[in-house]
Amino acid sequence: MMDEKLKTLVTLAKIKNYTKTAKILSITQPAVTQHIQALENEYGIKIFEKNKKELIPTLQGAILIENAHKFMQLHENLLLELKESQTHLKNISIGITMTATDYLIEDILEICNQIYPNCSINFHTDILTNIYNRLKMYEFDFAIVDGTSSSKKIDSYLLYDDHFCLITSMEHPFASLKSVTLEMIRQEKLILRHKKSNTRELIENYLTTHYDTIRNYNVILELENVSLIKELVSKNYGISIMPYSVCKTDIENQKLKALKIADMHLGRGIYLIYLKKNVNDPLIEAIKALKK
Numbered sequence: 001m002m003d004e005k006l007k008t009l010v011t012l013a014k015i016k017n018y019t020k021t022a023k024i025l026s027i028t029q030p031a032v033t034q035h036i037q038a039l040e041n042e043y044g045i046k047i048f049e050k051n052k053k054e055l056i057p058t059l060q061g062a063i064l065i066e067n068a069h070k071f072m073q074l075h076e077n078l079l080l081e082l083k084e085s086q087t088h089l090k091n092i093s094i095g096i097t098m099t100a101t102d103y104l105i106e107d108i109l110e111i112c113n114q115i116y117p118n119c120s121i122n123f124h125t126d127i128l129t130n131i132y133n134r135l136k137m138y139e140f141d142f143a144i145v146d147g148t149s150s151s152k153k154i155d156s157y158l159l160y161d162d163h164f165c166l167i168t169s170m171e172h173p174f175a176s177l178k179s180v181t182l183e184m185i186r187q188e189k190l191i192l193r194h195k196k197s198n199t200r201e202l203i204e205n206y207l208t209t210h211y212d213t214i215r216n217y218n219v220i221l222e223l224e225n226v227s228l229i230k231e232l233v234s235k236n237y238g239i240s241i242m243p244y245s246v247c248k249t250d251i252e253n254q255k256l257k258a259l260k261i262a263d264m265h266l267g268r269g270i271y272l273i274y275l276k277k278n279v280n281d282p283l284i285e286a287i288k289a290l291k292k
Helices: 004-015 018-023 031-042 059-087 105-115 128-136 182-186 200-210 226-234 244-252 280-290
Strands: 090-096 121-123 142-145 154-168 189-194 218-223 242-243 257-261 267-275
Touching: 004 018, 004 031, 004 059, 004 257, 018 031, 059 200, 090 128, 105 121, 128 154, 128 267, 142 280, 154 226, 154 244, 154 280, 189 200, 189 226, 189 242, 200 242, 218 226, 226 242, 226 244, 242 244, 242 267, 244 257, 267 280
Parallel strands: 090 121, 090 142, 189 218
Antiparallel strands: 142 267, 154 242, 154 257, 154 267
């Protein structure tokens, strides 16, 4: 049975407010305090620092919070597996970054249905950092992402190699060219992914290592939605730098024009990531075979 004190702790760590936590959990504020004090007494630690502005976990508190989150997810997974054993329905939870959604999805769905004919598949789109954390907390069976992890708990497997290019509308003056330079791009209106995206981070890191900065460019719009960026570029509101495969269909349909950036050689890999303990999982092995 799930310890309600752990549920209170995880919620409080996320919300950082006793009153709001009590409201979310439908308990009283004194009950929240009692749960935290009981955990502190049980483990002999102080969970939160005393700070009037916000709740800050102590080192020991952070360890307890992380493991409480894992325990709750394992408990949820246990209940799910027990239900699956009764209904014979396999639930598969997959994390995916926004710019990885154009890769191998149909193939992955086919593999899941081949291995588990009676399955329910859920894709969860998130930024790369959150996907790593959620995978470590057992929220996903695996994930498809545009980046690798340095975590000792996670294995990465390259599925697809990609490269960045400049995209413009078919009416843009650049559309008649085969390549452009970064100096030419500086004079144009740029529409890019938001700052927390892995795509944006790769671009900015590349510029930094080549003694340049994104501040030298006229970024007029930052968006999370890749499809919206492509739509705005196709209507000539600006140009963008994106992985080629994300735009491949639009390029083939002559909705967008892709150009090589002569002085920017930036590649990107699409990776399957999973917990090392799942290395021999038949689903993982089958997806690895999709490598292009």
